[in-house]
Structures are given as C-alpha cells and as structure tokens.
Amino acid sequence: MTIAADAPRFHVLAVDDSITDRKLIERLLKTSSYQVTVVDSVSKALQFLGLLEDGTTATPPGQKEVDVNLIITDYCMPEMTGYDLLKKIKESSLLKDIPVVIMSSENVPSRINRCLEEGADEFFLKPVQLSDMKKLRPHILKGKSMDSNESTSTPSSSSKKKSSNEGILPEWTKTRLNLPWSFLSYFSSSTCNY
Amino acid sequence: MAAFAQEQLDALVNGMYREGFLDEQFQQIRALDEGGSPDFLVELLGLFCADTDRMLNEAALLLNQPIVDYKKVDAYFHQLKGSSASVGAHSFKLTCMLVRDSCDKNDKESCLEALNLAKQRFYELSKRLNIMIQLEQAVYAHKAGK
Numbered sequence: 335m336t337i338a339a340d341a342p343r344f345h346v347l348a349v350d351d352s353i354t355d356r357k358l359i360e361r362l363l364k365t366s367s368y369q370v371t372v373v374d375s376v377s378k379a380l381q382f383l384g385l386l387e388d389g390t391t392a393t394p395p396g397q398k399e400v401d402v403n404l405i406i407t408d409y410c411m412p413e414m415t416g417y418d419l420l421k422k423i424k425e426s427s428l429l430k431d432i433p434v435v436i437m438s439s440e441n442v443p444s445r446i447n448r449c450l451e452e453g454a455d456e457f458f459l460k461p462v463q464l465s466d467m468k469k470l471r472p473h474i475l476k477g478k479s480m481d482s483n484e485s486t487s488t489p490s491s492s493s494k495k496k497s498s499n500e501g502i503l504p505e506w507t508k509t510r511l512n513l514p515w516s517f518l519s520y521f522s523s524s525t526c527n528y
Numbered sequence: 529m530a531a532f533a534q535e536q537l538d539a540l541v542n543g544m545y546r547e548g549f550l551d552e553q554f555q556q557i558r559a560l561d562e563g564g565s566p567d568f569l570v571e572l573l574g575l576f577c578a579d580t581d582r583m584l585n586e587a588a589l590l591l592n593q594p595i596v597d598y599k600k601v602d603a604y605f606h607q608l609k610g611s612s613a614s615v616g617a618h619s620f621k622l623t624c625m626l627v628r629d630s631c632d633k634n635d636k637e638s639c640l641e642a643l644n645l646a647k648q649r650f651y652e653l654s655k656r657l658n659i660m661i662q663l664e665q666a667v668y669a670h671k672a673g674k
Binding site: 351352353354355357358361362365410412439460461463464 | 553556557559560562568571572575576579603606607609610611613614615616
C-alpha cells in the first residue's frame with residue numbers, strides 16, 4: 335500500500351477479544367490508511383494508553399508518549415467491557431479528548447444510548463464494513479482541533495463529564511440523545527446486517 | 529490450468545452462496561484482498577477455523593459436565609455467532625444462535641443436539657473453505673507468474 339511520504343497517518347487503537355474480529359478491524363483500518371495497534375482486552379488497552387488502575391496516568395517505563403488519535407472498541411468483552419474502557423478514558427484528563435467508537439454485534443437501544451451519554455462518538459453495528467471507516471476521520475479531526483483550541487483559549491474549568499462533553503459533541507448528537515429512536519434508525523439503515 | 533482453477537473457484541463460491549453457507553458479508557471480506565493476493569483471506573479464514581474448532585471443543589467439554597455452566601457455553605456461542613457473522617459464515621452463524629436458544633432454556637439435551645448440528649455445519653463449511661483457499665492460491669500463483 336503506497337502512502338504519500340508526508341501524509342500524516344492517524345493512529346487508531348482497536349480493542350476486541352475475538353481473534354477473527356481483531357484481524358478484520360486491523361485490515362479495515364490499514365486499508366483506510368490508518369496506523370493500527372490492536373489489543374485483545376481493556377486492561378491491555380489501558381496499559382498501552384499508560385492509564386493505571388486507579389485512573390492516574392503514567393507512561394510505562396521505556397515507552398515514549400503514546401499518540402493515539404482514536405480508539406475503537408468492542409462492547410462485549412470478558413472482565414472489562416468497552417463501556418468500562420470508555421468511562422476510564424473520559425475520566426482521564428489526559429485521554430478524555432480522544433474520540434471513542436464502540437462496536438457491537440447486538441442492537442440494544444439502551445446500550446447505544448448509555449455509550450453515547452458516556453461520551454462515545456460513534457456506535458457501529460458489527461460486522462463493521464469498509465464504508466464505516468469513512469466515519470472515523472471527522473471524529474479524529476474534531477479531536478485534533480479540540481487540542482489546538484485548548485492550547486490557545488482559556489482552560490475549561492469543569493472536570494464533569496457532561497459539561498466537557500458539550501464542547502466535544504456536535505449539535506446533532508446532543509439532539510439525538512433526547513431522541514434515541516430517530517438516532518437508532520440512522521444507524522440501522524447504514525449498518526444493520528440481519 | 530489457471531482458467532480451470534478459476535472456474536472451479538467460481539463454482540464453489542457460487543454454490544456456497546446458493547446453499548446458504550455464505551452471505552454478502554463474505555463479499556466484503558474478499559474485497560479486502562489487495563492486488564489479487566489472497567493472503568488476507570487465507571489468514572482470516574485460518575484464524576476463524578482454528579478459533580472455532582477450539583471453542584466448539586471447549587463447549588462440548590462444558591456440556592458433558594454433570595452440572596452444566598450454561599452461561600459459559602452461551603458466552604462461547606455469543607463469540608462464535610459474532611465471528612461467523614464477521615466472515616459471512618451464514619448457516620454456521622444460525623446454528624450458533626440455536627445453541628444459544630437452548631442455553632437460555634438450560635436444556636441440556638437440546639443444547640447437545642444444537643451443538644452437534646453446529647459441529648456438523650462447521651465441518652461442512654471448513655471443508656469447503658479449505659478447498660476455496662487452495663483454489664484461490666492456485667489462481668493467484670498463476671496470475672503472479674504471468
């Protein structure tokens with residue numbers, strides 16, 4: 335696969351306990367020109383991100399600072415779920431601006447809503463398609479512009495999830511949180527496969 | 529020679545779609561192969577088959593215990609349903625759902641029946657997938673040699 339020498343490659347961390355799905359998501363991401371790291375559990379993802387059990391951040395010794403532009407994670411995993419990972423990321427001052435996408439093979443409205451309310455940027459129904467990869471870039475670019483905004487403007491004071499999310503989530507998401515059913519029809523038309 | 533292998537491959541794959549072994553998700557998977565090389569397909573299907581084989585055996589062990597842990601069995605088939613959907617293994621996916629239904633009812637006998645059906649379906653599928661892989665590699669080898 336040829337990539338322009340100076341084109342930046344965004345780095346995606348993918349989390350899935352299924353070896354088949356890990357292979358597939360890795361391929362989908364690489365085909366879409368992302369640099370990919372794949373792990374098989376939430377605890378390994380947290381380790382990679384330098385997030386400790388107690389929620390504090392520490393770069394593991396010998397590892398240079400991790401630069402992850404997006405995290406895509408399966409929902410249903412043994413021990414810690416994708417939702418647990420999402421929560422830990424949003425609770426971390428260092429990592430909360432990294433966009434998070436949740437994948438699930440099950441279309442459960444309450445699950446989808448729960449994830450979105452916790453700050454997930456997107457929810458994919460499995461099996462994930464190549465066309466779904468196109469939906470990632472806007473979230474990455476939005477995340478990047480958040481970084482540059484924060485460095486130039488006065489720092490936001492609140493550490494509460496909800497108010498910090500208001501700055502990150504686009505208008506349509508806020509509206510959809512109040513109208514779960516119309517939101518669900520948006521996803522089911524594009525990704526439902528049964 | 530290459531044309532023959534291609535014909536065989538097409539016939540096999542079309543037959544698998546027709547008989548419900550595969551669904552349109554498989555098309556998506558195949559389209560991810562680059563430059564005609566079936567490396568990704570071969571690797572993915574290899575992982576899928578090995579992992580499925582392992583989980584079916586572990587589920588069988590669980591179901592043969594005097595006290596069955598239906599939650600664990602269900603967890604295996606939840607995974608299998610997911611991975612089979614990911615590769616487009618349609619009819620095998622359906623048998624996984626049958627096992628889960630039996631697990632819900634905590635019904636050992638119907639669970640064992642459903643498991644046997646899943647094993648049978650997987651055996652039929654993996655046989656065909658193995659032939660498909662060989663044909664894909666033969667077709668590619670000839671094309672690459674040109």
